[in-house]
Amino acid sequence: MRKLLNKLLIKFGLLITKAPTLLADKSLPTSDSLPVELTEKVKIVGATEAPQNELFDIFSADTNVHKWHHYFDIYSRHFERYRDRPIRMLEIGVFRGGSLRMWKDYFHPDSTIVGIDIDKSCSAHELADQNVFVRIGSQADPNFLSEVTGEFGPFDIILDDGSHKTHHQIISFGALFKSALKDGGCYMVEDVHTNYWIKHVDSPETFIDVSKQIVDMLHEPYFDRKETHFRHAHDEAVAEMEISYLSANLSGIYFHDSIVVFDKSSRVLPKSELR
Numbered sequence: 325m326r327k328l329l330n331k332l333l334i335k336f337g338l339l340i341t342k343a344p345t346l347l348a349d350k351s352l353p354t355s356d357s358l359p360v361e362l363t364e365k366v367k368i369v370g371a372t373e374a375p376q377n378e379l380f381d382i383f384s385a386d387t388n389v390h391k392w393h394h395y396f397d398i399y400s401r402h403f404e405r406y407r408d409r410p411i412r413m414l415e416i417g418v419f420r421g422g423s424l425r426m427w428k429d430y431f432h433p434d435s436t437i438v439g440i441d442i443d444k445s446c447s448a449h450e451l452a453d454q455n456v457f458v459r460i461g462s463q464a465d466p467n468f469l470s471e472v473t474g475e476f477g478p479f480d481i482i483l484d485d486g487s488h489k490t491h492h493q494i495i496s497f498g499a500l501f502k503s504a505l506k507d508g509g510c511y512m513v514e515d516v517h518t519n520y521w522i523k524h525v526d527s528p529e530t531f532i533d534v535s536k537q538i539v540d541m542l543h544e545p546y547f548d549r550k551e552t553h554f555r556h557a558h559d560e561a562v563a564e565m566e567i568s569y570l571s572a573n574l575s576g577i578y579f580h581d582s583i584v585v586f587d588k589s590s591r592v593l594p595k596s597e598l599r
C-alpha cells in the first residue's frame with residue numbers, strides 16, 4: 325500500500341526520491357588522451373537472449389539466488405579451471421542460500437562450500453551432510469575471518485558478495501588474500517558498481533580505487549629498472565629482488581563490468597630473452 329502511495333506521489337511530482345547517485349567526484353573521467361570517437365555517447369540496449377551458459381542453467385533451476393545475468397560468463401571464465409577436482413570455496417554473503425547450492429552443483433561434488441553472513445538466519449542454509457557450511461559473523465572482522473579460515477581454509481576461491489560497503493571489501497581482501505587464499509587461488513569481488521553509489525561508499529578510497537593501485541603493484545618489479553636487468557645471461561641481470569607480498573603473489577588482475585578478479589600465484593623474476 326505504502327509502495328503504491330509512493331509511486332503515485334512520485335508520478336505527480338509530490339515526492340522526490342533519492343535514487344542511487346553517481347558520486348559527485350566520480351563523474352566519468354574522459355582522458356584527454358582518448359579520441360572523441362571513443363568517448364562520444366552511443367546507445368546500448370537490453371539483452372534479448374538469456375546467457376548460454378551451464379552455470380546460468382543451474383542458477384535458473386534454483387530460486388533464492390541473486391545474481392546479475394552478465395556475471396555467468398565471467399564466473400565460467402575464471403572458475404571453469406577449478407571444476408575437475410574437489411575445491412574449497414568461501415562466499416561472503418549467503419542471503420537465502422541459493423548461491424551456495426548453485427556452487428555446490430557447479431563444482432566437483434566433493435568440494436567444500438562455505439558461506440559467511442552477518443545475518444543469523446542464514447545458518448538455516450547450511451547443508452553439512454553435503455559439505456555446505458555457514459558461519460555467522462562480519463566480513464569486516466579479521467578475527468572471525470581467521471577463525472573461518474582455520475576451520476575450513478585455505479580456499480581455492482573466495483567470492484565477496486557481502487555488504488558491498490567499500491571499507492568491508494577492502495578489509496576482507498586485506499585479511500584474506502595472504503592467509504586464506506591458496507597459491508593458484510582466485511579472489512573475486514562482485515557488484516563493484518556499488519563503488520559508484522554513495523550509500524555504499526564509506527571509505528576514503530573505494531575498492532576500485534585500491535584495485536587500480538594494485539595494477540601498479542603488479543608492475544612493481546619494473547619500477548626503477550630497465551630491460552637488461554631482466555635479460556637472460558646479461559651482465560646487468562639481477563638474480564633476485566624484494567617486492568611486496570601482494571606483487572610477488574599476484575599473477576593477474578582482471579576488471580569486468582562490476583567484477584574485479586585477482587589470480588594468486590607465486591611469481592618468479594620476469595625474464596626476457598633476445599635470441
Ligand SMILES: C[S@@+](CC[C@H](N)C(=O)[O-])C[C@H]1O[C@@H](n2cnc3c(N)ncnc32)[C@H](O)[C@@H]1O
Pocket residue numbers: 388389390391415416417418419420421422423440441442443461462463464485486487492
Ligand atoms: C547480495 S546478498 C548475498 C547474495 C548471495 N550470495 C546470492 O548470490 O544469492 C548480501 C548478503 O551479505 C550479508 N552481509 C551484509 N553485511 C555483511 C557483513 N558485514 N558481513 C558478512 N555478510 C554481510 C547480508 O546479510 C546479505 O545476506
